[in-house]
Amino acid sequence: MLLKHANKCRAWAQVYVGNKYFHGVNGFALDKEKGLKLIEESADQQAAILGQPGAQEELATAYNFRRNNEQEQILHYATLAASHGNSRACGVLGHFFMRAECGLAESLILGKHYSEKYFEDGRSDPCNPVSAFNLSLVLYRLGLDRFERISHPIILFWARRALKGDPTVETNDLVIKIISMVEKEAKSHCTNSRKEAGSSPLKRCIRLLGAWYCGKECQVQHWKAGHKFDCIKS
Ligand SMILES: [Zn+2]
Ligand SMILES: [Zn+2]
Incomplete structure (x- = not known):
């Protein structure tokens, strides 16, 4: 039990320090390789000992940031973390499925599923602009033929959430576009x-x-x- 606890602490410390190195913040000199190595060790350790998904998600994010096109690793750790219930990893997977990124085939249904999973976790940011935008977009695209009658209010709900969450200029423009298209459709009938x-x-x-x-x-x-x-x- 004690050993388990110690291992857990060490793993969390590793992921914490690794993160600082990776981003070069809080007085840690920027060293992406070193940071990634620490996070990697921690993720494997945690996966083996406790199944803690935090480090796995950190690792998926770190690989993603490094942009060395390490799709397999990103997908491996994001899936691992998501299957352990890590909501941020779910958000990431939803993003990938909607855009056929990271070697995945496009799936609107899975994009919707994982984006919703992100918001099901009470600890998630209820106004996360990326996931909220993703959800409004995927509902809009699905709603074009399938759920026409129920989709408008829900699409608008998530689009407005995205606006509340301080989106990037690019996302902001897309959200505004969705809102105006859906409102135009909705108020015609x-x-x-x-x-x-x-x-x-x-x-x-x-x-x-x-x-x-x-x-x-x-x-x-x-x-x-x-x-x-x-x-x-x-
Ligand atoms: Zn109403
Ligand atoms: Zn009526």
């Missing part, structure tokens, strides 16, 4: 009855701002039919 918007514009659900109705009756009907569950204040 009543979310409940699918009746087309006539001369008078549809009324917007004031809570989520993601659903539009031709009248009070439709709003109440839709609320009871399940909108009360997906109308989360974003």
